[in-house]
Amino acid sequence: MTASRRRAVVVGAGIAGLGAALRLHQAGWEVVVAERTPSRRSGGYAVTFAGVGYDAAERMGILPELTERHITPDRMDYVRPDGRTRFSVPGPTVRAMVGDRSLNLLRGDIEDVLYQEVSRADTVQIRFGTTVAGIEQDTDGVDVTLDDGTVERADLLVGADGLHSATRRLVFGAEDDLRLDLNHMAGVFTLDTLPDGVEPGVTASLTDTGRTLAIVSLGGERAVAFFGYRTERPMDELADGPQVALPRAYADMGWVAPTVLEQLGGAESVYFDTISQMVVDRWSRGRVVLLGDAAWCVTLFAGFGSSLAVGGADALGAALERHADVPTALQAWEAEIRPEAERKQKLGRQVKGLYAPADPFRLWLRDLPLRLASYRPVSALLQRRLQLTS
Numbered sequence: 345m346t347a348s349r350r351r352a353v354v355v356g357a358g359i360a361g362l363g364a365a366l367r368l369h370q371a372g373w374e375v376v377v378a379e380r381t382p383s384r385r386s387g388g389y390a391v392t393f394a395g396v397g398y399d400a401a402e403r404m405g406i407l408p409e410l411t412e413r414h415i416t417p418d419r420m421d422y423v424r425p426d427g428r429t430r431f432s433v434p435g436p437t438v439r440a441m442v443g444d445r446s447l448n449l450l451r452g453d454i455e456d457v458l459y460q461e462v463s464r465a466d467t468v469q470i471r472f473g474t475t476v477a478g479i480e481q482d483t484d485g486v487d488v489t490l491d492d493g494t495v496e497r498a499d500l501l502v503g504a505d506g507l508h509s510a511t512r513r514l515v516f517g518a519e520d521d522l523r524l525d526l527n528h529m530a531g532v533f534t535l536d537t538l539p540d541g542v543e544p545g546v547t548a549s550l551t552d553t554g555r556t557l558a559i560v561s562l563g564g565e566r567a568v569a570f571f572g573y574r575t576e577r578p579m580d581e582l583a584d585g586p587q588v589a590l591p592r593a594y595a596d597m598g599w600v601a602p603t604v605l606e607q608l609g610g611a612e613s614v615y616f617d618t619i620s621q622m623v624v625d626r627w628s629r630g631r632v633v634l635l636g637d638a639a640w641c642v643t644l645f646a647g648f649g650s651s652l653a654v655g656g657a658d659a660l661g662a663a664l665e666r667h668a669d670v671p672t673a674l675q676a677w678e679a680e681i682r683p684e685a686e687r688k689q690k691l692g693r694q695v696k697g698l699y700a701p702a703d704p705f706r707l708w709l710r711d712l713p714l715r716l717a718s719y720r721p722v723s724a725l726l727q728r729r730l731q732l733t734s
């Protein structure tokens with residue numbers, strides 16, 4: 345370590361935080377990461393990783409490792425409440441629909457790849473079981489008080505602590521004033537036993553009025569159960585928690601819902617949150633910057649959150665390489681990344697009605713492109729197009 349190395353504190357070791365730690369290390373910075381949980385999270389839900397994140401992963405040198413973790417469903421089945429298949433889209437067609445510069449990954453696998461890279465960096469230290477308790481900045485630096493009593497003096501503080509960011513609350517204002525709820529909830533947990541009727545390697549889903557349940561098979565008996573449903577009172581649902589809210593919303597759904605819900609109590613970790621965006625007029629204040637869901641949270645409706653987290657981290661590192669003055673670098677970074685993040689936020693708001701459609705007609709409309717893709721001639725055409733572009 346050299347005496348002149350610049351120092352950053354990153355709050356949160358999710359995709360955005362680990363991405364920032366890696367990119368800042370590559371830019372020659374020393375980094376302390378404070379992560380609230382006592383150890384690393386694993387698993388999580390499956391995400392499509394494309395666009396700015398894919399390009400950034402290539403530049404950051406992690407694309408080969410991410411590509412190794414890519415999971416392709418053999419087939420996507422859209423089912424009825426009695427379990428019969430309405431229609432299926434073959435795996436190669438799904439692949440053709442998302443394009444060739446795109447990966448299907450578990451959120452935990454993206455974090456894992458970033459974590460492995462960061463662990464090899466001698467200038468990055470990760471402190472688990474630690475959060476931020478106070479932030480004070482002056483013209484020369486920022487003092488970050490952690491809840492273990494230490495005070496870290498740094499040139500930069502990155503708040504990558506997700507939708508309910510403490511960094512944002514301490515510097516930018518109360519969450520309630522900045523959060524735009526899209527009136528849906530998402531719940532995800534890993535299954536140890538594949539429900540009867542769902543084949544290994546297949547992603548199967550049922551959508552009825554206002555709710556979706558999807559089972560994403562990871563091969564063998566392992567699978568992820570994903571719940572997404574409409575609600576007028578997202579914060580009340582959040583307060584009730586998954587053990588109360590998910591059975592209340594899904595007990596009468598049919599298909600595999602009852603057997604999947606039986607695994608909820610014993611699940612290792614359950615993700616359960618509102619589907620909300622953050623509307624923050626500026627993502628930096630002096631030397632404090634927000635990144636990832638803490639800053640924008642485009643939501644799963646837009647489907648680019650992990651991609652923007654990695655792309656945003658890469659752009660942040662590049663801006664700090666270009667501009668010696670930290671506040672100037674943060675403003676340049678925001679000017680570059682905000683248009684894309686706002687485009688994805690807008691997309692998220694536009695498609696939210698399609699996710700768990702409120703009535704059968706909207707469901708039929710939503711499924712039309714997928715139904716078309718399930719027809720053999722269309723399917724073959726899409727697959728041929730992929731072969732031509734790859």
Ligand SMILES: Cc1cc2nc3c(=O)[nH]c(=O)nc-3n(C[C@H](O)[C@H](O)[C@H](O)COP(=O)(O)OP(=O)(O)OC[C@H]3O[C@@H](n4cnc5c(N)ncnc54)[C@H](O)[C@@H]3O)c2cc1C
Pocket residue numbers: 355356357358359360361378379380381389390391392393394451474475476504505506507508509510511530532635636637638641642643644647648649650651652653
């Ligand atoms: C069901 C679902 C499906 C999705 N699908 C896609 C998709 O297809 N494509 C896509 O690109 N994106 C998708 N996303 C979005 C994507 O997963 C997120 O945008 C991305 O993971 C955000 O990463 P993050 O690091 O900003 O936040 P987070 O993942 O929330 O990480 C924040 C980290 O900070 C830690 N933390 C929180 N508070 C504190 C604190 N006070 N102190 C210290 N640490 C703290 C947390 O423990 C966590 O480790 C999906 C999201 C969901 C929920």
